[in-house]
Amino acid sequence: MARRFVVEADGGSRGNPGPAGYGAVVLDAETGEPLAEVAEYIGTATNNVAEYKGLIAGLRAAYALDPEAEVRVRMDSKLVIEQMSGRWKIKHPDMRPLAAEAKGIFPPGQVSYEWIPREKNKHADRLANEAMDAGKRGEQWQPKVPPGGTLAAGAPEAAAPADDALAQPAATGAPAVGWGSADLGTPATFVLLRHGETPLTPEKRFSGSGGTDPGLSDVGRHQAERVAAALAARGTIQAIVTSPLRRCRETADAVARRLGLDVRVEEGLRETDFGAWEGLTFAEVKERYPDDLEAWLASSKVAPTGGGESFAAVTRRVALARDKLIARYTGRTVLLVTHVTPIKTLVRLALGAPPETLFRMELSAASLSAVAYYADGNASVRLLNETAHLR
Numbered sequence: 001m002a003r004r005f006v007v008e009a010d011g012g013s014r015g016n017p018g019p020a021g022y023g024a025v026v027l028d029a030e031t032g033e034p035l036a037e038v039a040e041y042i043g044t045a046t047n048n049v050a051e052y053k054g055l056i057a058g059l060r061a062a063y064a065l066d067p068e069a070e071v072r073v074r075m076d077s078k079l080v081i082e083q084m085s086g087r088w089k090i091k092h093p094d095m096r097p098l099a100a101e102a103k104g105i106f107p108p109g110q111v112s113y114e115w116i117p118r119e120k121n122k123h124a125d126r127l128a129n130e131a132m133d134a135g136k137r138g139e140q141w142q143p144k145v146p147p148g149g150t151l152a153a154g155a156p157e158a159a160a161p162a163d164d165a166l167a168q169p170a171a172t173g174a175p176a177v178g179w180g181s182a183d184l185g186t187p188a189t190f191v192l193l194r195h196g197e198t199p200l201t202p203e204k205r206f207s208g209s210g211g212t213d214p215g216l217s218d219v220g221r222h223q224a225e226r227v228a229a230a231l232a233a234r235g236t237i238q239a240i241v242t243s244p245l246r247r248c249r250e251t252a253d254a255v256a257r258r259l260g261l262d263v264r265v266e267e268g269l270r271e272t273d274f275g276a277w278e279g280l281t282f283a284e285v286k287e288r289y290p291d292d293l294e295a296w297l298a299s300s301k302v303a304p305t306g307g308g309e310s311f312a313a314v315t316r317r318v319a320l321a322r323d324k325l326i327a328r329y330t331g332r333t334v335l336l337v338t339h340v341t342p343i344k345t346l347v348r349l350a351l352g353a354p355p356e357t358l359f360r361m362e363l364s365a366a367s368l369s370a371v372a373y374y375a376d377g378n379a380s381v382r383l384l385n386e387t388a389h390l391r
Contacts, residue, residue, distance in 0.1 A: 023127020041135025268321025
């Protein structure tokens with residue numbers, strides 16, 4: 001029989017918009033025992049955004065405990081409950097990606113929703129306020145109920161670091177965002193592998209998800225074998241997920257053969273659709289579509305000529321895929337075989353960096369990067385554009 005959880009979630013903003021935070025608790029549906037608490041200060045946001053982020057965090061915490069569980073969500077936000085139940089339309093553009101993210105954590109049918117009055121949601125409300133108070137002090141909120149339950153008198157014991165450099169804490173010393181999180185357990189670590197070269201790579205042509213879908217060149221196949229050998233020697237990869245595009249699947253297959261693992265395809269990891277620019281060099285695009293190119297370089301919300309994807313749209317897609325994979329692979333080290341834009345986007349989001357950062361990172365073919373994701377929502381960039389295995 002599937003386990004049954006209750007997720008109580010809340011979010012608040014002192015100003016609407018203003019300094020905001022969320023809180024959520026996962027309860028055993030039979031006993032009412034708290035199994036996990038999550039909360040976070042999220043900076044300036046509205047009440048509704050904070051409430052949705054609380055819902056997402058609560059569902060992710062429940063999924064980490066048991067992905068097969070039946071979940072009953074209880075919140076005092078009539079808006080979130082009615083929208084997630086499908087009875088109200090989601091009109092605000094800021095809410096749509098958050099609702100989609102929440103819906104993607106568990107399979108359809110495993111989550112139900114119930115509105116409760118505010119006085120019955122005191123646990124989650126308290127957590128949200130604790131997170132906002134901690135943020136005001138410049139601190140991180142710390143859980144009193146570690147994943148799995150049982151109230152803790154103090155912080156949980158720190159987990160022993162893993163042996164591999166890709167999974168070790170970034171530093172010791174004073175905690176900062178993304179650091180000092182060993183007491184939250186083993187993070188989900190994404191080792192990010194850009195695919196090997198294709199015939200278009202050395203010519204520096206736009207090659208996204210709307211073009212010819214090229215496979216690896218001879219050089220690219222050699223690179224894939226080299227990176228497969230390097231990852232086999234490290235021995236830390238526990239699962240492989242790939243973009244659906246051919247160049248990534250061929251790279252992933254080379255690694256999978258060496259490691260003896262299956263490959264899962266994730267649509268959200270595909271490259272940007274570059275529209276009419278597919279197959280062209282930067283110089284050719286500048287000559288043919290100078291105004292469109294200038295606008296694209298100036299704003300992440302502008303799409304390439306001919307109905308391609310903006311970087312803002314790609315960011316929403318990649319963030320949703322990231323959260324689904326974090327929930328699925330909590331505490332594991334996973335190889336994500338993908339492309340330049342998704343890898344740069346994951347790194348940018350982990351750093352909290354602005355969109356223009358995408359133009360300021362170098363990612364070589366068959367390079368490795370790594371990001372670790374902790375239970376409190378923080379991330380730590382461990383590696384960027386490592387190519388020693390190719391030399």
